Amino acid sequence: NAGVMQNPRHLVRRRGQEARLRCSPMKGHSHVYWYRQLPEEGLKFMVYLQKENIIDESGMPKERFSAEFPKEGPSILRIQQVVRGDSAAYFCASSPPPAITGNEQFFGPGTRLTVL
Amino acid sequence: AQTVTQSQPEMSVQEAETVTLSCTYDTSESNYYLFWYKQPPSRQMILVIRQEAYKQQNATENRFSVNFQKAAKSFSLKISDSQLGDTAMYFCAFMKHVMDSNYQLIWGAGTKLIIKP
Numbered sequence: 327n328a329g330v331m332q333n334p335r336h337l338v339r340r341r342g343q344e345a346r347l348r349c350s351p352m353k354g355h356s357h358v359y360w361y362r363q364l365p366e367e368g369l370k371f372m373v374y375l376q377k378e379n380i381i382d383e384s385g386m387p388k389e390r391f392s393a394e395f396p397k398e399g400p401s402i403l404r405i406q407q408v409v410r411g412d413s414a415a416y417f418c419a420s421s422p423p424p425a426i427t428g429n430e431q432f433f434g435p436g437t438r439l440t441v442l
Numbered sequence: 443a444q445t446v447t448q449s450q451p452e453m454s455v456q457e458a459e460t461v462t463l464s465c466t467y468d469t470s471e472s473n474y475y476l477f478w479y480k481q482p483p484s485r486q487m488i489l490v491i492r493q494e495a496y497k498q499q500n501a502t503e504n505r506f507s508v509n510f511q512k513a514a515k516s517f518s519l520k521i522s523d524s525q526l527g528d529t530a531m532y533f534c535a536f537m538k539h540v541m542d543s544n545y546q547l548i549w550g551a552g553t554k555l556i557i558k559p
Binding site: 357359361366367368369370371374376381382385415417419421423429430431432433435436438 | 488489544
């Protein structure tokens with residue numbers, strides 16, 4: 327069973343460009359979380375999605391950021407018109423229904439976004 | 443609001459020694475989960491150990507064990523017989539139940555652990 331996949335691992339963008347980060351959850355997992363890690367800090371929750379639904383986006387900036395988890399394909403975190411402050415590591419985590427595992431979240435390797 | 447505090451930004455010990463990383467948290471919930479994650483230089487987030495609050499017995503995974511003090515809201519990680527491969531950032535995390543199936547991890551700032559040969 328492959329783990330959580332994220333790509334690209336490293337992404338460099340110039341200010342004003344768009345960044346698209348992809349996350350494929352583990353097989354059988356229907357819950358996806360995105361977290362952001364700024365340098366020298368812990369992770370911060372951004373958004374929680376289930377297939378075709380955004381459940382909680384309370385941690386995501388209202389502007390320029392969006393996320394989706396379509397019926398088919400990976401979850402996408404999209405950042406429009408990137409700024410230097412968006413430079414961070416973005417982690418995706420997936421989990422199966424809570425009743426089975428006690429809510430453990432499995433993490434992908436992260437995408438390191440650098441904005442020049 | 444739930445918070446997680448790791449008061450040790452960095453620790454350094456000799457190989458084979460025992461080291462304890464501290465973590466305190468704040469919550470009004472009575473049942474919850476706590477986790478320790480390891481982040482080596484590869485930046486992959488790896489689950490080390492987890493504790494369910496309603497279980498009084500401290501969790502143990504090989505050389506890793508926790509000291510869970512629910513009343514004091516303390517959740518420290520003990521690493522016995524430390525190895526060079528244990529060098530990493532260690533994060534304590536609290537699982538917050540928002541509602542229904544929405545569970546979010548609240549993270550501490552991390553402790554950088556260096557194991558010296």
